[in-house]
Amino acid sequence: MVDxxxxxxxxVGQTRRxxxxxxxxxxxxxxxxxxxxxxxxxxDKVLNWLTYSGHSADEVIGPFVKETGIQIxxxxxADGEKMLALIHGSPPGTxxxxxxxxxxxxxxxKSNLLQPMNPADYNLNDFFPEFRHWSQHWFGDxxxxxxxxxxxxxxxxxxxxxxxxxxSTYDVMWSDKVKGKLGMRDWYLPVMGCISAGMxxxxxxxxxxxxxxxxxxxxxxLKPNVAGFWxxxxxxxxxxxxxxxxxxxxxxxxxxxxxxxxxxxxxxVPKEGAIMWTESIxxxxxxxxxxxxxxxxxxxxxxxxxxxxxxxxxxxxNGPSEAAWKHLVQVKPKEAEMLHMTDKPDNIMAxxxxxxxxxxxxxxxxxxxxxxxxxxxxxxx
Amino acid sequence: xxxxxxxxxGGKAAVAxxxxxxxxxxxxxxxxxxxxxxxxxxxxxxxxxxxMVVMTFWSVRNYQLSPDFTFxxxxxxxxxxxxxxxFLRSLIGAGLAAVLSTVISFxxxxxxxxxASPRVRLLGACLIIAPFFTSFLVRAYTWxxxxxxxxxxxxxxxxFNLGPAxxxxxxxxxxxxxxxxxxxxxxLLQLFSLAAVDRRxxxxxxxxxxxxxxxIYRVIVPAARNGIVLAAAFAFVLSFGDLISPQVLGGSxxxxxxxxxxxxxxxxxxxxRASVIAVMMVVTLTAVVAAAMRLAYxxxxxxxxx
Numbered sequence: 001m002v003d004x005x006x007x008x009x010x011x012v013g014q015t016r017r018x019x020x021x022x023x024x025x026x027x028x029x030x031x032x033x034x035x036x037x038x039x040x041x042x043x044d045k046v047l048n049w050l051t052y053s054g055h056s057a058d059e060v061i062g063p064f065v066k067e068t069g070i071q072i073x074x075x076x077x078a079d080g081e082k083m084l085a086l087i088h089g090s091p092p093g094t095x096x097x098x099x100x101x102x103x104x105x106x107x108x109x110k111s112n113l114l115q116p117m118n119p120a121d122y123n124l125n126d127f128f129p130e131f132r133h134w135s136q137h138w139f140g141d142x143x144x145x146x147x148x149x150x151x152x153x154x155x156x157x158x159x160x161x162x163x164x165x166x167x168s169t170y171d172v173m174w175s176d177k178v179k180g181k182l183g184m185r186d187w188y189l190p191v192m193g194c195i196s197a198g199m200x201x202x203x204x205x206x207x208x209x210x211x212x213x214x215x216x217x218x219x220x221x222l223k224p225n226v227a228g229f230w231x232x233x234x235x236x237x238x239x240x241x242x243x244x245x246x247x248x249x250x251x252x253x254x255x256x257x258x259x260x261x262x263x264x265x266x267x268x269v270p271k272e273g274a275i276m277w278t279e280s281i282x283x284x285x286x287x288x289x290x291x292x293x294x295x296x297x298x299x300x301x302x303x304x305x306x307x308x309x310x311x312x313x314x315x316x317x318n319g320p321s322e323a324a325w326k327h328l329v330q331v332k333p334k335e336a337e338m339l340h341m342t343d344k345p346d347n348i349m350a351x352x353x354x355x356x357x358x359x360x361x362x363x364x365x366x367x368x369x370x371x372x373x374x375x376x377x378x379x380x381x
Numbered sequence: 382x383x384x385x386x387x388x389x390x391g392g393k394a395a396v397a398x399x400x401x402x403x404x405x406x407x408x409x410x411x412x413x414x415x416x417x418x419x420x421x422x423x424x425x426x427x428x429x430x431x432x433m434v435v436m437t438f439w440s441v442r443n444y445q446l447s448p449d450f451t452f453x454x455x456x457x458x459x460x461x462x463x464x465x466x467x468f469l470r471s472l473i474g475a476g477l478a479a480v481l482s483t484v485i486s487f488x489x490x491x492x493x494x495x496x497a498s499p500r501v502r503l504l505g506a507c508l509i510i511a512p513f514f515t516s517f518l519v520r521a522y523t524w525x526x527x528x529x530x531x532x533x534x535x536x537x538x539x540x541f542n543l544g545p546a547x548x549x550x551x552x553x554x555x556x557x558x559x560x561x562x563x564x565x566x567x568x569l570l571q572l573f574s575l576a577a578v579d580r581r582x583x584x585x586x587x588x589x590x591x592x593x594x595x596x597i598y599r600v601i602v603p604a605a606r607n608g609i610v611l612a613a614a615f616a617f618v619l620s621f622g623d624l625i626s627p628q629v630l631g632g633s634x635x636x637x638x639x640x641x642x643x644x645x646x647x648x649x650x651x652x653x654r655a656s657v658i659a660v661m662m663v664v665t666l667t668a669v670v671a672a673a674m675r676l677a678y679x680x681x682x683x684x685x686x687x
Binding site for chain 1 (some may be wrong): 444445461467525526529530531532547549628633634635636640641644645646648649650
C-alpha cells in the first residue's frame, strides 16, 4: 500500500527499526527477484504476486499457504508509479496477480494487462452493498478488480495540541496554532486532494483548469506554516517528536500505528470530506495459473484474509467485507475501535455513507505531471 | 667476414625479435591489467550515460516510454524557474559542504598526519573509518533525533530559555547531512596527503624563519594541495547528488535537483525529464571536477600526471 499514503515510503514497520529492516528485506527481494521468478515458472503450486509492502507476510497469507500448499512469490512495492514501472518493465508472465490502488486499475486496464473476473467466482454477498459493485472496478460490463482494503486520508493531528473541533475543517492548516508545525506528505495526490476538498470541490480530482489554478494559489498560501515534506518514516518521526501537530493526507492506517506506540495522535475526517484510498486485487491477463489466482482472491476477500489484512503490523486498513467486520469486532475489539469499525452509530461506514469519504481518482482534466509540478512549485516556494 | 656479418645480422634479428616479444608481452600485460577496467567502465558507466542522454529525447505516452526524437523535455526542464532554483540550491549546499568539511577536517588531519605518533595516527584513521560501518540512512535519521524540535540540541537550548531553533527541514539540516556523508572521506584524503608532505620542506621553512602559521599556509598547504583540493571535489560530487540529506534532514523544503529527479518519475513516469536533470548534474559535476583538477595540479611538478 504505502502508495497512496506514502509515495516514497518504504515498507512500513511500527518502529523505525522495523521500517529499516523491511527496507533491507525489500532490497534483497529486489535483487533476488529474477531468480525467484525463474524458479517459480518451473513449478505449478506458486503464484507471483505484485503487491504493497507487508501483504506477503506470514501474518497475512500464512493460513492460505498452509491450506492450499501454494507458495506465494511476492514482489512488494511502495508506490503506484513504481508498480507501473515494474509491470511494464517485466516480461509477460512475470506476475499472476497485482494489487494496486483503484485509480491505477484504470491504467492497467488501458494497457490491456488485466483478466476480466467473474463475480460469481467470489463471495461478494459478504461485502457491504456499496462495495459489491464498486464503480472504479467495472469497465463496461467487465469486472477487473476486487476491493481488498480501504481507508481514508483526512487530517492526522496531535490530540494534546489540537482539539477535535479544530480539525473538523481543513481551515486549521492555515491557523496560527500550527505555524511551523504543519507537516506535508511528500506525495502530491492525497495532499492536493484534501486541499481541493477543503475548497468545497465535491470531486476533488475532477476540477476545471480555473479551479486548478485557484487550488494552486490556495495551496501556496499554506507555505508559511509548513514544517517539511516527509515520507512515511518522516511523518511518523515528526508526529512522535513534536515536529508536526497536523498533517493532511493521513488516516487511521498510520495513526493506528502511532497509537499502538502510545503517541497522542489521532485522525479525523473534516466536514469537507476526506480522500479515500483503496487497494484492489486483479488477475493478470493470460496467466497460466488462473485457478490458483482465483483461490488467493477468494482468500483475501474472505473473512480470514480480510481480518488479517485489516490488522497487519505494517499498516492497518478497513475492509469491504461486512462478515469480516463482524468477526473483527468479536475477536479483536481494540483494533476494531482503532479502525472505527465498531457497532457505534458514528462508525466508518456511517461516515462513508454520509458522503464525507470521497473516492480518490487520478486528476481528470489536467495531467498527473501538472499536478506534480504544482506541488514541486509549492515545495520550492 | 661474411660469417661475421651473418652472425651480426642474426644477432640484430634476435634482438629485434626479443624487442617484439617484449613489446607483445607488454601489450598483453596492459590488456590484462587495463582490460577489465575498460570493460567495466564501458558497460557500467559509458553505456548507461549514453543511454541516459538518448532517453532525454524520448517521450512518454500513456505512462509508457517510447523512443522518439523530441527536444520538448529539454525545453520543459530548462525553462522552469524551479529547476534553476533547485540547481542553485544544490550548488550552494554542495559548495558549503565542500568548503566547511575542508576547513573543519584540516586541523584534525594536520594533527594526525604531521604531529601524531604512528600509533595515534593509526587509531585516528580507524576512528575516521568507523562511521562507514553504519548505513548513511541510519546516521541521517539519528540527526533528526538530535536536531529535531524536541531533540537534544533544542532541549539544551531550553535550559537557557533559548529556542527552540529550527535545525531540520531546511538548508541547514541538508548541509549537516552532507557533512555527515563526506567528512570521513575528506578527513582521510587530507590525512593521506598531509602525511606524505616531505618533512624537510617543513624544516627548511622553519629554518628560513616561518612562524608556525606561515609554515602551514606557505609550506604545508601548497605541498598537500592536490590532496586537499581533490578531497573538497569529492565532497562536492557526493553532496551534489545526495538524495537522503535533502529528503530526511532537509524535509524537501525546498527541494534539490536530486529530489526533482524523483518527482519527475512520480508525477507521470517522466523518465525523459528526469534524465535531462541527471544530464545537467553530470555536466555540472564534470565541470567542477575539471576545475578542481586544474586547481590541484596547476603549475606543480605533478602536472605531467594529468
